[in-house]
Amino acid sequence: MEMIKHYQHFLAFQFAVDEINKDPHLLPNITLGYQLLNNFHESILAVESSLIWLSGKGRTIPNYSCDRQQKSVAVIGGLAASLSIPFAKVLELYKIPQVSYGPFDPILSDKIKLPYVYQSANRDTTLHVAMVQLMLHFGWTWVGLILSDDIRGENFFRDVKEEMAKNGVCVAIKEIVPQNLLYKFDKEAKLLSRILVSSSKVIFIYGDTNSLRELFPTMNYFPLYGKLLVTTSSWDFAVHSSTETNENFRGTIIFSRFKPEVPGFTDFLKSVNPIKNPEDIFLKTFWETAFICKLSEKRPGDMTFLACPKYYSLSDVGPEILDMVMSELSFNVYSAVYVVARALHEILQTQSKEISEFGAIPEISWKLHHFLKCINPVSNISDETCGDRSRMAIETYDILNFNYIPGRMDTLVKVGKVTPELPNGQGFRINEEDIEWPEDFAQTPSSVCSVSCVPGFRKTARENEPICCFDCTPCPDGKISNQTDAEGCLKCSEDQFPSRERDRCLSKKVIFLAFEEPLGMTLTCTAVCFCFLTALVLGVFVKHRDTPIVKANNRGLSYTLLISLTLCFLCSLLFIGRPTTATCLLRQTTFAIVFTGSIASILAKTITVVLAFKATKPGNNLRRYLGSTASFSLIFTCILVQMCLCGIWLGTYPPFLEMDIHSEPGYIVIQCNEGSILAFYCALGYMGFLALGSFTAAFLARNLPDIFNEAKYLTFSMLVFCSVWISFLPTYQSTKGKAMVAVEVFSILTSSVGILTCIFAPKCYVILLRADRNTLEILKSKANSGGLRCSQPT
Structure with missing residues (x-):
C-alpha cells in the first residue's frame, strides 16, 4: 500500500520532465531523461541503488562506470533523512548533487556533513504558530502531543511549547514514537493506553510517514476513541491503513502547506495508460494493483483476475489509492525537477561559450551546486541571497478535514486557511460548518483541564x-x-x-428624599396639613381674642407660638426635594432658629404662669415683669443666641452638598453634609437646654391653685418634645442616606404636632365646642370657689 500511495511522486516527476522537454525556452535543444530506482524505504537498498546508478549497465563496480555515454547530473530522491544520508555518502565522492523532496529536515541542512544535499521543501518555521492559533480558536487549552523521535520532533516541541505558554495553553501529555525495529507491540499498546486515559480530548501529532510508521500497527488494534487527531500532511496515515481502518481517522484535522495549483496535472493523470506505455513496468504494476485486474493475457484455467478493460483511467481510482490533486510531497518532487532544470539553464546561459557540444554536460554536475543554492525551490527563480534562507516567503497552510463515509470514497475537504505571520490572528480563517468531527463528538470537541470561569x-x-x-x-x-x-x-x-x-x-441611580416618592409625599402632605391646621388655630384665637380663655392664656405669646409652629411645619419642607447648596445652608439654621422661637415662646409662657401666681401676693414687685415687653425680650434674646451659634457655624464649617456613594448599595444619595457636627449638636443642644428649662418650670408650676394655670399643658408639650428629640439622636446616628433626612423631618413634625396638640387642643375645645364655659362669670365663680383672684394680665 505504501508503494502505491507514493506512486504519485513518480507521476509528478514524469509530468515535470515532460513539461520541461516541451518548454522551448528553459532547456532548448536539450531533452531531459531519467532513471527510476526503488529502495523500498531501506537504507541498504538506497546505497545499492546509488552504486547501480553510478556504475551504469552491467555489473555494479564502485568507482567505475561502464556507461560512458551516461549524462546523469543530479539525483532527486530521499523521502526521509534516513534514506537521503546513506545515498549522499556515496554521491559525495563524485560531488553529485542530491535534491531531497521529503519534509524539511534540519539534519540535511548541515552543509559541513552533507555539503551536496539540497531540500525542495521549505522549513516549517511557523507551523507551531498555526497550530496554536487553531487551539485558541476552538478553546483547546489542554492538548496532548505525539512527536517523532528525531531532531525535527525536538525542535517542534520546543517551539510549540513556547508558543503555547505565551497563549495560556498547556501540554496534557507528551509521547515520543521511537524509530527502531525493536519497538515491541506491548510498548506501543502502553503508549496508546496512556493517550486514551489522558484527560485531553485533542491530540496533536507531528512527524512524517517514515518517522511515525511504528505507530500504525497498534492503532489498528487500539483506535484512539474519544480523541480528535490534528496532524500535518507529512504524515500520510492512509499509507499504512486500509479502507477498514480509515474510519479510525475520521474527522482528523490536517495542516498542509499551501501550494500553488499545477495546471495540467489532472489531465496528465487521465492520459496515463499502460497500453500507451507498455515498457513502464511500474505503471503496469500500479494499474493491476489499483484495478485488481490483469493486463497480460491469462493462461488457460487462470480465473484469478479478469482482464483490464481498455477504458479504465486513473480518474476511476479512489483517492485512498491515487489522488487526482497533486499532494505536498509530489509538489516537492515537481519543484525539485524544476530546480535542477533551472540550474542547468543558468549554466547554459553563463557558460555557453565554454560548452561546444552536449557531450560536455556530464562534467557539469559539480558546477550545479552554486546555482542550486541560488534557486528558490518554491518559485523556481533566481534568488540574490544565494542560499541564504533568511528571506523566505510568507508561509500559508491549508486546513484540511479527513471525511470518511462507509461505502464511499474518503476525501480531504479544505475547511480553512492560516497565514501565521499576519498579526492578531488576521490570517486565520476556518469554516466550522464544513468540518466533520469524529463520531464520538456530537459537536465541536472541548479539551480543557478546567471548565472556563464565567463572568463574575x-x-x-x-x-x-x-x-x-x-x-x-x-x-x-x-x-x-x-x-x-x-x-x-x-x-x-x-x-x-x-x-x-x-x-x-x-x-448608580441618583436618589434623595423626593416630593414624588411615597415617603416624601406623605411627609409633605403632613407638613402642609398641620401648617394649615396651625394657621386655622391662629385664626380661631384671633377671632376669639376677646374671650376670657384667650386673654387668660396671654394671647400675645399664643400668637407668637402659633406663628412659630407654622414656620416649623414649613421649614420641614426644606429637607424634602433635591438638595441644593442654598437649601443645605438654610435648612438646619432655619430649623434651629424657628424652633428656638417656639421653645422660647413656651419658656416665656411658663415663666409668665409662675410670675402671675407670685404676683398675686400683696406687696410683690414681680407684677412689672408680667407685661408683654418682658416676654418678647426673652424670646428675642433666646433667638439672638441661637442666631449667633448658627452664624459661627456658617462662618467656620458650613453645611455643603455631597454625593454619598456608600450608604445605599446601587445608589448615589444626594444629601447635605452638616459640615461641623459639633456646631450642629450645639444648636440642637441649645434648643434642648431651653426645652429642659421650660419643662422644669412648667413641671414645678403644674399644681399651682390658679384657674388660669396652663402649666400642665406646657409640661406635657415639653415632655413630648424632649422624648421625640432624645429618640432622634440615636436614630439619626444609625441611619444613612435619605432615611436620615426622613428621620429628622419626622422628628420636626412630631415635636411640632406634640406642642400644638398639648397646648392648644384643650383651648380650642372650649372655644369651639364649650362656649358656655368661656365666659367671665364662669371663670369668676371658679376663681371664688378656689379662693383666688383673676389678676393675670392679658
Missing part, C-alpha cells in the same frame, strides 16, 4: 498544577469580572456598582 468569577490557580488547571472563585464585594476566564476582578468606578451576578458594572 476569577481564576484561582491550583497549587503545583499547570496554569490551565484552576478553580473558579466568585469576585469579592464591589468587584466584577466581565470576561470569561478572568485573571482578576475589576473594581467598579465610584458612580457604578456591581450587578447581582458581578459580571458588569451598573450606573
Whole structure:
C-alpha cells in the first residue's frame, strides 16, 4: 500500500520532465531523461541503488562506470533523512548533487556533513504558530502531543511549547514514537493506553510517514476513541491503513502547506495508460494493483483476475489509492525537477561559450551546486541571497478535514486557511460548518483541564498544577469580572456598582428624599396639613381674642407660638426635594432658629404662669415683669443666641452638598453634609437646654391653685418634645442616606404636632365646642370657689 500511495511522486516527476522537454525556452535543444530506482524505504537498498546508478549497465563496480555515454547530473530522491544520508555518502565522492523532496529536515541542512544535499521543501518555521492559533480558536487549552523521535520532533516541541505558554495553553501529555525495529507491540499498546486515559480530548501529532510508521500497527488494534487527531500532511496515515481502518481517522484535522495549483496535472493523470506505455513496468504494476485486474493475457484455467478493460483511467481510482490533486510531497518532487532544470539553464546561459557540444554536460554536475543554492525551490527563480534562507516567503497552510463515509470514497475537504505571520490572528480563517468531527463528538470537541470561569468569577490557580488547571472563585464585594476566564476582578468606578451576578458594572441611580416618592409625599402632605391646621388655630384665637380663655392664656405669646409652629411645619419642607447648596445652608439654621422661637415662646409662657401666681401676693414687685415687653425680650434674646451659634457655624464649617456613594448599595444619595457636627449638636443642644428649662418650670408650676394655670399643658408639650428629640439622636446616628433626612423631618413634625396638640387642643375645645364655659362669670365663680383672684394680665 505504501508503494502505491507514493506512486504519485513518480507521476509528478514524469509530468515535470515532460513539461520541461516541451518548454522551448528553459532547456532548448536539450531533452531531459531519467532513471527510476526503488529502495523500498531501506537504507541498504538506497546505497545499492546509488552504486547501480553510478556504475551504469552491467555489473555494479564502485568507482567505475561502464556507461560512458551516461549524462546523469543530479539525483532527486530521499523521502526521509534516513534514506537521503546513506545515498549522499556515496554521491559525495563524485560531488553529485542530491535534491531531497521529503519534509524539511534540519539534519540535511548541515552543509559541513552533507555539503551536496539540497531540500525542495521549505522549513516549517511557523507551523507551531498555526497550530496554536487553531487551539485558541476552538478553546483547546489542554492538548496532548505525539512527536517523532528525531531532531525535527525536538525542535517542534520546543517551539510549540513556547508558543503555547505565551497563549495560556498547556501540554496534557507528551509521547515520543521511537524509530527502531525493536519497538515491541506491548510498548506501543502502553503508549496508546496512556493517550486514551489522558484527560485531553485533542491530540496533536507531528512527524512524517517514515518517522511515525511504528505507530500504525497498534492503532489498528487500539483506535484512539474519544480523541480528535490534528496532524500535518507529512504524515500520510492512509499509507499504512486500509479502507477498514480509515474510519479510525475520521474527522482528523490536517495542516498542509499551501501550494500553488499545477495546471495540467489532472489531465496528465487521465492520459496515463499502460497500453500507451507498455515498457513502464511500474505503471503496469500500479494499474493491476489499483484495478485488481490483469493486463497480460491469462493462461488457460487462470480465473484469478479478469482482464483490464481498455477504458479504465486513473480518474476511476479512489483517492485512498491515487489522488487526482497533486499532494505536498509530489509538489516537492515537481519543484525539485524544476530546480535542477533551472540550474542547468543558468549554466547554459553563463557558460555557453565554454560548452561546444552536449557531450560536455556530464562534467557539469559539480558546477550545479552554486546555482542550486541560488534557486528558490518554491518559485523556481533566481534568488540574490544565494542560499541564504533568511528571506523566505510568507508561509500559508491549508486546513484540511479527513471525511470518511462507509461505502464511499474518503476525501480531504479544505475547511480553512492560516497565514501565521499576519498579526492578531488576521490570517486565520476556518469554516466550522464544513468540518466533520469524529463520531464520538456530537459537536465541536472541548479539551480543557478546567471548565472556563464565567463572568463574575476569577481564576484561582491550583497549587503545583499547570496554569490551565484552576478553580473558579466568585469576585469579592464591589468587584466584577466581565470576561470569561478572568485573571482578576475589576473594581467598579465610584458612580457604578456591581450587578447581582458581578459580571458588569451598573450606573448608580441618583436618589434623595423626593416630593414624588411615597415617603416624601406623605411627609409633605403632613407638613402642609398641620401648617394649615396651625394657621386655622391662629385664626380661631384671633377671632376669639376677646374671650376670657384667650386673654387668660396671654394671647400675645399664643400668637407668637402659633406663628412659630407654622414656620416649623414649613421649614420641614426644606429637607424634602433635591438638595441644593442654598437649601443645605438654610435648612438646619432655619430649623434651629424657628424652633428656638417656639421653645422660647413656651419658656416665656411658663415663666409668665409662675410670675402671675407670685404676683398675686400683696406687696410683690414681680407684677412689672408680667407685661408683654418682658416676654418678647426673652424670646428675642433666646433667638439672638441661637442666631449667633448658627452664624459661627456658617462662618467656620458650613453645611455643603455631597454625593454619598456608600450608604445605599446601587445608589448615589444626594444629601447635605452638616459640615461641623459639633456646631450642629450645639444648636440642637441649645434648643434642648431651653426645652429642659421650660419643662422644669412648667413641671414645678403644674399644681399651682390658679384657674388660669396652663402649666400642665406646657409640661406635657415639653415632655413630648424632649422624648421625640432624645429618640432622634440615636436614630439619626444609625441611619444613612435619605432615611436620615426622613428621620429628622419626622422628628420636626412630631415635636411640632406634640406642642400644638398639648397646648392648644384643650383651648380650642372650649372655644369651639364649650362656649358656655368661656365666659367671665364662669371663670369668676371658679376663681371664688378656689379662693383666688383673676389678676393675670392679658
